[in-house]
Amino acid sequence: MSTAPAGPQLELRGVTKRFGGVAAVDGVNFEIAKGDIVGIIGPNGAGKTTLLNCISGVYHLDGGDIKLNGSSIAGMAPHRVARLGIGRTFQIVKPFGSMTARENVGIGALFGSAHARRGVKQAFALADEVLALVGLKAKADLPVSALTIPDRKRLEVARAVATRPQLLLLDEVMAGLNNVEIDEALEMVRSVHATGVTVLLIEHVMRVIVGVCRRAIVLDSGQVLAQGEPEVVLRDERVIQAYLGERYAKRLKSS
Ligand SMILES: Nc1ncnc2c1ncn2[C@@H]1O[C@H](COP(=O)(O)OP(=O)(O)OP(=O)(O)O)[C@@H](O)[C@H]1O
Ligand SMILES: [Mg+2]
Incomplete structure (x- = not known):
């Protein structure tokens, strides 16, 4: 323990x-x-x-x-x-534009903190959970380029949260x-x-x-x-x- x-x-x-x-x-x-x-x-x-x-x-x-x-x-x-x-967001938002919100957050989940190492399937399950938490569930499959500014800010937070800081x-x-x-x-x-x-x-x-x-x-x-x-x-x-x-x-x- x-x-x-x-x-x-x-x-x-x-x-x-x-x-x-x-x-x-x-x-x-x-x-x-x-x-x-x-x-x-x-x-x-x-x-x-x-x-x-x-x-x-x-x-x-x-x-x-x-x-x-x-x-x-x-x-x-x-x-x-x-x-x-320690997870973080950046003042200048830098998402991967052509990928979907879900894929962006999934990457955060894959490269998370040590205790949070996980496979692709688990990473995307966590991504869905985090997207729901930040209020982006309905937009999970939209490409990031189609998201509004407030939604991109949410996504930025979701990416950081998905690393399980x-x-x-x-x-x-x-x-x-x-x-x-x-x-x-x-x-x-x-x-x-x-x-x-x-x-x-x-x-x-x-x-x-x-x-x-x-x-x-x-x-x-x-x-x-x-x-x-x-x-x-x-x-x-x-x-x-x-x-x-x-x-x-x-x-x-x-x-
Ligand atoms: N990479 C850098 N190279 C040189 N000077 C820098 C660098 N980053 C920040 N500074 C300088 O350090 C000081 C603090 O900048 P910083 O960006 O941390 O301020 P801030 O409080 O975040 O401001 P803001 O509210 O505008 O975001 C400023 O004078 C800035 O010009
Ligand atoms: Mg600043």
Whole structure:
């Protein structure tokens, strides 16, 4: 029997990533508990995507350490990090256009985390399950090129979920969606989280952060500016100054 570690599932200590002389991520510390759902917010260029790239092994760190269940994953290649159970989406959606939604997700299921190795038949059974979970069941046999933007975002999430991650990293999966589509996407994230997956999501839509996240981490110029309960963080004067702006603050006060 494997014993579950008592510490955090994900732990970042002094995580730093530089491009040229500029630290895009600069000494970031935080922890995420298993089963939590946490939002990362902050202005454009704050280092949010870079941070996700550090966690998923796309970038080598220039400093600090990242631990998954107590073991360092710093310096590991992305496929090894994925096999350990960290799944992710990309800010720029890159599906295989001529394939169907089902085939796209099936590939995610085939190349999943280590405990999830499976044959083609099982992979497609899992693909169907995940497509239903994200609300794409009726469109499973459509080529991706025929899907709308919101459906492509769903597909992107489905591809990551099909790898059976223990931790899912989502990068702005609700960007460009209208209010109705955001509500549907919120429901999708809740459904995925309810299957037991820990979720770390980057989002500019505050309704999403308040609606699903138990905790929010604010990045500014590569550093953690504030973290805590979303309602508290979003009223923090420094966060309003650096990111949300006065207009948002006024709306919050009048609501
Ligand atoms: N591959 C790269 N090479 C050089 N500079 C980079 C690279 N990736 C990001 N940067 C720089 O690092 C900083 C952080 O960028 P990043 O994309 O992480 O921000 P972000 O918070 O995700 O922004 P957005 O909200 O616009 O997606 C920016 O100044 C950006 O120009
Ligand atoms: Mg980004």
